Amino acid sequence: MVAVRSAQKIMTTRRLYYDDAFLREFDAEVISSEPAVHGDGRRVWEVVLDATAFYPTSGGQPHDVGRLDDAEVLDVRDEGEDIVHVVDRDFEPGRAHGCISWPRRLDHMQQHTGQHLLSAILLERFGLPTVSFHLGREVSTIDVRGGEPAETILEGAERAANEIVFDDRPVTIRYGTAEKLAQLGVRKEVERSGILRAIEIEGVDLQPCGGTHVKRTAQIGMILVRQCSRIRQDWRVEFVCGRRAERVARVDSRLLRGVAKRLNCAADDVVAAADRAVCERDAHFKSAKLSLQRLAEADAKLTLQEQAPDVHGLRMVTRVFQEDVQPEYLSQLSTALAKAEGTVALLARIPCGNLIFAQHPSAGKDMDATLQKVLEQFGGKGGGARDAARGKLNDAARGGEALDFAKSLLG
Numbered sequence: 001m002v003a004v005r006s007a008q009k010i011m012t013t014r015r016l017y018y019d020d021a022f023l024r025e026f027d028a029e030v031i032s033s034e035p036a037v038h039g040d041g042r043r044v045w046e047v048v049l050d051a052t053a054f055y056p057t058s059g060g061q062p063h064d065v066g067r068l069d070d071a072e073v074l075d076v077r078d079e080g081e082d083i084v085h086v087v088d089r090d091f092e093p094g095r096a097h098g099c100i101s102w103p104r105r106l107d108h109m110q111q112h113t114g115q116h117l118l119s120a121i122l123l124e125r126f127g128l129p130t131v132s133f134h135l136g137r138e139v140s141t142i143d144v145r146g147g148e149p150a151e152t153i154l155e156g157a158e159r160a161a162n163e164i165v166f167d168d169r170p171v172t173i174r175y176g177t178a179e180k181l182a183q184l185g186v187r188k189e190v191e192r193s194g195i196l197r198a199i200e201i202e203g204v205d206l207q208p209c210g211g212t213h214v215k216r217t218a219q220i221g222m223i224l225v226r227q228c229s230r231i232r233q234d235w236r237v238e239f240v241c242g243r244r245a246e247r248v249a250r251v252d253s254r255l256l257r258g259v260a261k262r263l264n265c266a267a268d269d270v271v272a273a274a275d276r277a278v279c280e281r282d283a284h285f286k287s288a289k290l291s292l293q294r295l296a297e298a299d300a301k302l303t304l305q306e307q308a309p310d311v312h313g314l315r316m317v318t319r320v321f322q323e324d325v326q327p328e329y330l331s332q333l334s335t336a337l338a339k340a341e342g343t344v345a346l347l348a349r350i351p352c353g354n355l356i357f358a359q360h361p362s363a364g365k366d367m368d369a370t371l372q373k374v375l376e377q378f379g380g381k382g383g384g385a386r387d388a389a390r391g392k393l394n395d396a397a398r399g400g401e402a403l404d405f406a407k408s409l410l411g
């Protein structure tokens with residue numbers, strides 16, 4: 001059935017969630033059903049009802065999902081007067097039964113009401129107004145404007161918000177003109193005219209809002225502020241409420257116990273133990289580097305003793321390494337060899353195809369030019385200067401051949 005929605009423009013979808021955000025099922029009249037193409041390319045229908053409990057994406061809160069009769073509700077959009085339900089089958093005129101996926105909606109209401117509370121406290125107690133809100137799949141965020149919220153502020157806001165949760169205060173819906181709401185304490189400028197909807201958390205907050213909220217603060221569940229980071233000129237505060245808080249607390253605890261086990265310490269000591277481990281790692285790294293350098297120097301000394309310069313005072317050392325030698329060793333050995341007068345070092349490492357050519361300036365060759373000719377012949381990339389150049393062969397196994405070729409060029 002395809003009705004032309006424009007002919008039905010006088011209809012306005014009644015938003016059942018405005019007065020009862022805990023309504024999970026409802027019956028309504030199908031006003032129109034039009035074919036469309038979903039974002040993923042799927043054929044879908046856009047259905048408008050005379051009333052709905054499905055919340056459309058708006059005000060930072062994502063849409064509900066669920067079923068309309070036996071059709072799946074994939075998306076819900078707010079189009080001014082109408083609420084459009086994107087479903088996976090066509091509808092005839094008549095009654096339809098809607099059923100909202102409750103775990104998702106309750107989760108959204110916990111995060112959203114938690115946001116009202118957290119924003120109110122950050123403003124009232126710490127002078128940080130909220131400029132935007134995003135309810136994400138894993139965490140929710142509010143962007144606040146002002147000075148950087150210190151850890152003590154974030155902790156203070158979290159504690160104060162949870163106090164209100166423990167107080168189990170009522171969360172009520174108020175209606176009134178902008179003027180009336182301003183008298184009641186709404187400080188936000190509202191551009192819309194007529195009767196507005198506002199949400200009151202007793203003694204804490206009164207905000208114009210068209211979203212869905214829990215009935216009492218205890219239903220928000222625990223509020224956990226996760227972290228705060230700079231975002232353009234504002235501060236992005238990440239938080240989780242309710243079931244999400246339960247989940248992240250459990251994951252945090254499991255991670256902490258895992259790290260403590262690896263570090264062989266108590267959970268309370270992980271930071272100190274991690275500091276020690278990092279210090280030890282850095283010290284070992286330094287000492288290994290120094291040992292490698294000493295080894296390269298001894299290796300160079302021995303090599304130079306064994307191989308005397310030729311009649312022209314030139315000494316060409318070639319060496320092909322396998323994987324038992326670290327790549328850094330080539331660079332250290334080439335440096336040590338090139339300290340000796342008239343010496344040219346041509347080194348390769350087979351597993352990676354690395355080449356290092358280096359010379360003492362008195363040898364009078366051009367390492368970069370030699371490397372370029374080798375790379376032209378064997379394929380690869382690299383570069384450098386007259387006294388030192390490094391490259392990488394496309395075919396790592398040809399390191400030995402490449403050195404022979406380089407030697408023939410310099411000989």
Ligand SMILES: [Zn+2]
Nearest residue numbers: 112199209211
């Ligand atoms: Zn709200």
